[in-house]
Amino acid sequence: MANEPSWEDIFQPKEAVAPQQQPPAVSQPPAATTPVTAQAPGSDPLNSLFAGTTPTDSQGPASSLGTQAAPAAVQTAPSSRRALRETEGRRRGGGGSDDGGSGRGRRGDNSGNYGRPPRKRRLLWLWITLPIVLIVGGLGGVAAYGWANYEEQIRELMGWQLPNDYTTAGNGVEVIVPVRSGDIGADVAKTLHEAGVTMTFDAVYDYLVENPDVSFIPGNWRLQEEMSAESAVSALQDPANKVTSELLLTEGSVLPDALEIIAETTGIPLEEVQAAAADPTAYGVPAEAPSLEGYLFPATYELSGSESAQEILQLLVNTMFEHLDAFGVAPEQRHEVLTKASIIQREAGWNIDDFYKVARVFQNRIDQGINLESDATVAYGTGNLHTVWTTDAERADASNPYNTYANPGLPIGPIGLPGDDAISAALNPADGPWLFFVPINLATGETVFSETVDQHEAAAQQLRDWCQASEENAAYCG
Template sequence: MNTNSQFDPAKDRHPLPGHEPVAVERGTGKKRSARRAAKHSAAQGAGVDPRVQESGQRKQQRKRRTRAIIIAVLAVLLALGGAGAVLFSSYGSIIAERLGFGEPKNYAPGEQTGEATVTVRSGDTGTVIAAALEAANIVKTADGFVEYLLQEQPDATFNIGTYKMQQKMTPEAAFEAIQNPENKVDLRVTIPEGFVVKTALDRLATATSIPLSEFEEAAKDYVALGVPADFPSIEGFLFPATYEFQPDDDARTILKTLVDRMWQALSEHGVPAEDALEVLTKASLVQREAGPNLDDFPKIARVFQNRLDQGMNLQSDASVAYGTGNLHTVWTTDKERADAGNKYNTYANPGLPIGPIGLPSDAAIAAALNPTPGPWLYFMPINLETGETRFSNTIVEHEENVKLLGQWCTAHRAEGGKLCD
């Protein structure tokens, strides 16, 4: 959905809010000079913690005073002996941090090692991203990364996506890495037009490293994914396109994305939900029989519609082959064409098959809805390499075209070709 392969970068860039809850509240008991107040206001407007704006000299003076006080406190604790030891055990870490001897918030330069990924999602703020970096051990603490942003990158923006980064990085190195588009992990998958569900699931499993069994299990509960209950399976309802997924997307989420995209296509063509089965079944027949020849889509759709209108069986070898489980050919035998138990057999059974026989493209859906006007009742490819197809109105003309295909196949086999096997 909206799909991950179709996000708008202009909408998915997220500035680090200047008001994120990382700054310590200032007291309001003292008046500030107009100059200092103006400085404080400007800092807030720029999205920077006002403390960062103080001069280095004032900070150093305050640190020296604080350190002197804490050293005096330590001296008192030592003089108290055992009681002082108890107090130090409770507050020693705080004292050490104030003295600059506490655990640092950031990894040192040169410590980076290993590898991890972090995902930036739509709506994530700088604080959320910092927490994700800490959880992946990319930075030592979220606070350290946030402080770096406030001090050095107050206007930072982040692009959504998943990024591969080293662990134990400094905040600066982590920021540079997450800004580098070369570190973005793209789980990009293309589902070609005309694929059947089985091959589509195989491709999704390979691209995402999610076990095929998880996709198959999710596909069984296709109604929960949004497919109408009158469909015999999820076949035909996964829209063929290129998608981009995130590493933490599961099989159900991915299939739901493809189903939602098919609903989008149907909506754009004005197809109501109650007509989805008929339209996608017709479109899948067109897709499978026409192959890559887009110009033939509307004419083949017309042949099928004319035959339906005249009460003729569709006699699609592609649908028969699908029902036998032979998904790699449209060639069928006399025995297969006579098997009325095959619910996809349009030789032995009237009307449309019980459901789609593949994943139809947008062009195939359009053809099914708007067939080219014409009287044709038959079509026959006469060159399987180029896809050249002849259309005819009578059985006599059709049989002549069948002979042309036979001649082409004879020559093709003589040259070692396999397309007619």
């Protein structure tokens, strides 16, 4: 979005920051390995003691923008270890810094403690009250209350950390996970965590750092929810888990990746698939479309294995047209709607409500004659298909037909494959006065919408702070 921080800005902090560890790179595909067995890392020492209790955040959510805060989401009690850890991550500001520089605002006072009691006083209180709580609460009720309301302080005092990894090879719920050509360890770690396969990004990333010879084969893979990092990575090495009868294209994928997934899934040579996609008009796509980008509907398709590349591409295009027809989009409007929807898909994160608010930002800018200033479109035009980070020089290059900073209106075509939610948002923007938006937590997709440049700059600084708060956060900011 307009005036988002550049990659150079984010990693030029005022004080020196230790260089982050490079993610493990992908090497050539390995030979088939033996089936996965789960490894059981250490468990939470309080798992049995406080089973059945639910921690609460007694401090409550703090505003991300001070007096211009976005509406806070309704919080519910975490129901799983993964939810509990993510709740702790949000409470700590997304990644490990206790100095208030994590990208999430905290209520503050003049002491610099951001609304928290001084550490020594808090620990002294715990030393005095914790034994009393545990002794007097013979039936466990008082102890459970103390745990539910002061878990963070108790863990800090006792040195007990939440586990960051599951201990099983899955819970039986199947998940299809895509691996793109060129994905490195950090990419796979994010994919597995976001799909609900692994508990955290760190668990997989750390495992790959310790096992640098691991490599990945592009394609779709059948895994399960709640797998340990070791079992998930091992499953991605086992050819038996590679899906060959189901073609999965995910929302927000770009055309080159989609063609590779088609080739990997079907066994059709990539060159043949690319050649089949060279003439988009052969599939009924408008002549103004520079490619099939945006016209393949992202979904799971059951294939017989006998289809040609042309037949598969026609199936995907026809499915997109069917969905556009269901939304009431006339054939002459298809290109404009898909272009808008693809930008919304890439820019909006995971909160479906944000899709409609992002659509409103872009529509307000179009209506007021303001350039869209989407970093996602600029990056696409430079060939950086898997990032929304851009440089000053890239944003100034008017020769890029996808550059919505230097050129007015929409880019010349879609920048990815939009799904139904993005299409619906493009057709039905939310009501609102916003002209800017910026995500302030790339792991959760939390986004701030603003009316003024000053509000937007404050939110952009939150993103810079979040990116610098931890290695895990930095992996999302590349």
